[in-house]
Amino acid sequence: MDEPMRFIAENLSGPLFYGALASLRLIACSVPLGLLLGFAVAVGWVYGSSTVSWLCRAFVTLIKGTPLLILLFIIYFCLPSVGIMLSPFAASVTGFIMCNGAYNSEYIRGAILSVRTGQLVAARSLGMSRLQAIISIVLPQAARRALPGCSNEIIYLIKYSSLAYMLSFIELTGAGKMAATRSFRFTLVFSVIGLVYLAMVSLASLFFLWLEKKLAIPGFEASRK
Secondary structure (H helix, E strand, C coil), X not given: CHXXXXXXXXXXXXXXXXXXXXXXXXXXXXXXXXXXXXXXXXXXXXXXXXXXXXXXXXXXXXXXXXXXXXXXXXXXXXXXXXXXXXXXXXHHHHHHHHHHHHHHHHHHHHHHHHCCHHHHHHHHHCCCCHHHHHHXXXXXHHHHHHHHHHHHHXXXXXXXXXXXXXXXXXXXXXXXXHHHHHHCCHHHHHHHHHHHHHXXXXXXXXHXXXXXXXXXXXXXXXXXX
């Protein structure tokens, strides 16, 4: 038992630490922009003109129908043929934002449609513009209702970040793969990597559970026993 722990401390802890930091960089850049894209696409789909609504639907359909790994390959390997060259980090973040934004938009769109239209009419009757009513009345309620779905997508993104290794960006999985190749201790290395991802996902889940309770409005949430 001492020997595996010694191996982890001496040969694995350093690479996995820096790999985890790289994964957190990916996640920290992708999550906020993915949420913003999701809100923009959802609002455009529900409240935009027919052209804007069609474009939003087409974007969601295209991204949802394309495997994330294929999307990353298109961004990193195909775009240079038209003069757009991105680093592995930038290509990974771009793909994650597009995927996360498309799926988030579906949760947010459903949440927007769950807000009664009478509230929008009432806000307009009080002198608000349509845009003010959407931003001040509809979106805050939609954001709270979409939180469980969007948080689920963010948790998926934590695990999807391992795909950045396929673009030669060395994150947690990539760093572990290199360490396992040098030592030939694949079972031990990938078991540790799995535990690190489990810890990251568990912490994120606990945070979103806390956030849901923090944003809950008494009397408006379903009773829990």
